Amino acid sequence: MIEALNVSMVYPNGIKALKNVTFSVEKGESCSIIGPSGCGKTTLLFIFSGILKPTNGRVLIDGKEVVSPPKNAALILQDFGLFPWKTVYENVCLGLKIRKVNKKEQKKIVESLLKNLGLMEFKNYYPKELSGGMQQRVAIARALALNPDIMLMDEPFSSLDALTREKLQNFLLELQNRDNITTILVTHSIEEAVFLGRRIVILSPRPGKVVKIVDNQGMGDVDYRNKREFFEKCREVRKSISLAI
């Protein structure tokens, strides 16, 4: 379980990013965080991943306070996640290398992942030689290489075209269902938040406060996107957001 308890964040330059954010995500559950741009949702994600320290409040994972990047969590970023100077293979391998997994084991894990994600033939390519969708698949592969219990994602699909985005959303959904990974997804797309989050946390403009937490029991199926329920949920979320602004 992941808990944010009264998390507030004020940057050294005086910008108030978050104010008393409290919510929790159950083990194996998926949660979307949505809010207007600049509402501190990325900051919140960096706090969950132990990279930034909140000025107030705490983040707990399975009851333990997060003070450094937790070993069982993987972070996926929008643009700067992959290193352009490393090949696909080297990028996916990086977390294992840093954790000093032995070379043979690294190769085994990375190659089986690349095979599964259809990236094997691109293993010696550099990120810029790949399409945006493939780049994000590599980023997901790198996260999965660490066999995480938790995936933290910052608008991972926002720079992709609509079709590729849907494909990757489906892929992510299948992954969640199969591996039971706890996911927190930051997004500014209402549809994405509703499609991928069993719980949808709506933040207000800066400083971000929790405006509403929407339950979304209907999700979990690729077909959900075409259901009436989905559209109604989107409408509900949209309404809450516009009230918050």
Next chain:
Amino acid sequence: MSRSEKKHKLSYLIAAFLLILAWSVISHLLNSPAVPSPHLVFLSFIQQLERDLITHFLISAYRVVYSILLALSLAIPIGLTTHEKVVDSFVAPFIYLLYPIPHIVFLPLIVIFFGIGDLSKIILIAMIVFFQVLVTTRDAARSVNKYYIYSLLSLGANKKDIYIHVIFPFALPKIITAMRIGIGTSIAVLFFAESFATTKGLGYLIMDSWSRADYPSLYAGIVSMAILGFILYLILELVERRVCKWM
């Protein structure tokens, strides 16, 4: 070799040919002993090779390569660590105060402290290349996007990993560009450093043949200096192709 690479090589040959052609035309028109024809220079170059041109060349190469290595071994680590605010606040004032000075004016001081041997020549060249590489490396190290670092930290990286996997590879193409400029400068300073208190090196050869009005030797020296610069440039190009494949 691919077709575009072949074309690339051909255009180099054409450029070399045009330069030599222009040179012959000028020498023919001026008809002065100060501008001998390429063919005469080539003969003198071969003749000089049989004498001691190779020794002069090797000594110059030794001086300039050592200088560059010395400069890099200091400028790169210092430049990269300016990524840390603490280091930068210490290093930056020195850069601002020392970089704009033409370092060549330190020559008398260097000679006083390190004598008239190779060491003071190497230090003079190294000092100039050092600042060129340092300034560029520092700019690169400070402009690393923090999201790259966050991304690496989330994988459990420590300080050392950040330098190995992010800051150094990010700065490398910029360091190589700085070296490319530095090589040109180092050869220019080499010439200056070899024009006094030595009887070895291409700079000496040039000054000496000049004073004797031995123009073919003078040109042989100039051509050798150009070849030295060209070889260093080529080596750097090969290194860049290996280490900056991703660019």
